[in-house]
Amino acid sequence: MADRATPLLHRDDPSKDPLVGHVKVTRDDWLNVARDVLVSDGVADVKVLALGQRLEVSRSSFYWYFKSRKHLLEALLDGWEDRNTQTIIDACALPAPSIGAAVCNFFRCFLDPDLFDQGLDFAVREWSRRDGRVRQRIDAADQTRLAAVTEMFQRFGYPPSDADTRARILYFMQLGYHALELREPMDSRLERIEGYLRGFTGKEPDPRAVAALRSFVKDLGDR
Amino acid sequence: MADRATPLLHRDDPSKDPLVGHVKVTRDDWLNVARDVLVSDGVADVKVLALGQRLEVSRSSFYWYFKSRKHLLEALLDGWEDRNTQTIIDACALPAPSIGAAVCNFFRCFLDPDLFDQGLDFAVREWSRRDGRVRQRIDAADQTRLAAVTEMFQRFGYPPSDADTRARILYFMQLGYHALELREPMDSRLERIEGYLRGFTGKEPDPRAVAALRSFVKDLGDR
DNA sequence: TCCCGTCTAGACATCTCTGTCCGGACTCCG
DNA sequence: CGGAGTCCGGACAGAGATGTCTAGACGGGA
The missing domain is CATH 1.10.357 (Tetracycline Repressor; domain 2)
Known part of the structure; x- marks a missing residue:
């Protein structure tokens, strides 16, 4: 244990997040965010990294729910x-x-x-x-x-x-x-x-x- | 002079090219191809490499006519x-x-x-x-x-x-x-x-x- | 308490596209 | 003939995106 002593939650400030109450991101969360981006920005902007940032989660989570x-x-x-x-x-x-x-x-x-x-x-x-x-x-x-x-x-x-x-x-x-x-x-x-x-x-x-x-x-x- | 003895033209077979007669690609050629791709595929697909391939020319030519x-x-x-x-x-x-x-x-x-x-x-x-x-x-x-x-x-x-x-x-x-x-x-x-x-x-x-x-x-x- | 399944962070390799640099081929002109 | 200007190919570095892998945190059940 070197410099990281607070590994409790992977979300620093859940209060300002639209998904208050969720600690985990669900498959539907990924789908909903992807749908929003598809509607507002088009399919070219449906990128795994961008979706993950909006969900405040890393891309790794995505590949748990989706194969690609x-x-x-x-x-x-x-x-x-x-x-x-x-x-x-x-x-x-x-x-x-x-x-x-x-x-x-x-x-x-x-x-x-x-x-x-x-x-x-x-x-x-x-x-x-x-x-x-x-x-x-x-x-x-x-x-x-x-x-x-x-x-x-x-x-x-x-x-x-x-x-x-x-x-x-x-x-x-x-x-x-x-x-x-x-x-x-x-x-x-x-x-x-x-x-x-x-x-x-x-x-x-x-x-x-x-x-x-x-x-x-x-x-x-x-x- | 090793293996390339025909450096004459940079276009191998001009006959099957829509720009017959042109040996050089003009700035307007780049613009026209870019416009075609914009109309048919959208702005995200207007990529320098793709345009160059359609013109059968390398990307370097592009940066002669356009800054970016x-x-x-x-x-x-x-x-x-x-x-x-x-x-x-x-x-x-x-x-x-x-x-x-x-x-x-x-x-x-x-x-x-x-x-x-x-x-x-x-x-x-x-x-x-x-x-x-x-x-x-x-x-x-x-x-x-x-x-x-x-x-x-x-x-x-x-x-x-x-x-x-x-x-x-x-x-x-x-x-x-x-x-x-x-x-x-x-x-x-x-x-x-x-x-x-x-x-x-x-x-x-x-x-x-x-x-x-x-x-x-x-x-x-x-x- | 310990282990196992669930879920995520981070490191990594790979690919694609951009922009730069250098050198060479071609043309025009003196 | 030769030098300057025009145009292009190829190599390079950098940024960003995808997909894989491993380690680890969390929660629940034996």
Whole structure:
């Protein structure tokens, strides 16, 4: 024992750390930090050393949880697919009394950042431009999502080609909205959505569906 | 003289090179290759070694033309600004008999990839998300472009606030269109533009302006 | 108390990219 | 012919990132 007499904790000052209470870093911690960096800085900046510094832990810890950086990126993609694509599929498969209510269900998962993470979706889309395998996964995800939306319209009696067209417009519109990074107040966004409902269903929006959407948004604002 | 008896040219087989005829690599060659990589792979992949390999030249040549990689990126930004922002400014300042013809001038520079490079604009916009200084430059460029479009509407009698609104819709719409990476046939794109003309000018499109735009597009297709 | 599984620090080799330096080939021009 | 200027290849050092290895701290169970 020479100069180091305080080997107790590997974290000097846990109070100023966002993970107060944790003494150990979990695999999910690595994944969450990696996801944050992916969204804010892009995949090129997802570096083991940088993630470790943010977690105030050395790189060695990383290699306990992940075989390599490549495996981390793979896990990141799996999480993205589980979260975003599955959310859309679930929303489209939800039972609904009318097509208007069904479209409302579709919009709901985009309104709640806990359900669909648009920043992550955008980051993966950007990542795909530079990685063929990611490109394949996101292309497949787009196909899967579109198929789910198309099936939703078909379930309410729209003929296949019509359902396909409406699904594409609906899905692409959401992509474009997020791509522009508009920051619109929730109220005017709701009004726009009601306008969309008329366009996609071809009739006046179901008042009960609109009311449900409004209360859903209100809950989002309250919490 | 040991094993190398053919020191004549530094390029083994100039025939299969895109720069046939060039024996020397120019500063513009480096810039062009760098721009291509920036557009297709992002700024992180703009590496001196990779650019040199594509030019079939060693990195030493690079440091003859550029002080450092940072200076190359700076030159890339200067070229982007000279080309894209200046193109919009010039198009908006062009004399026109009516606001409809003026808006046609605006659309023209987006239809011709030699005037406005949308891939480059998109790549720089993406780069700006990870570099504060680039972010400042692109924010300033957006302001400058919007001011030019606003001035165009004001020149034709629109009151300032109205001109500002129309300019924003017009400019943001172009951004969104390119962001979605739609590949629409030129014919249907022209029809859409005529529809926009009604919206932005509030009256039927100037037939002469539309005819000029059509012949401009035809020239683009012919060459 | 002691041992074992869990988790991390630090040292190390390796790779990639950057930037510098030197020398040589080529061109132009006197 | 020859010297200066232009341009490039190759070697070198340094920084930073990845992945491996070993020793050791911690906690829980026999």
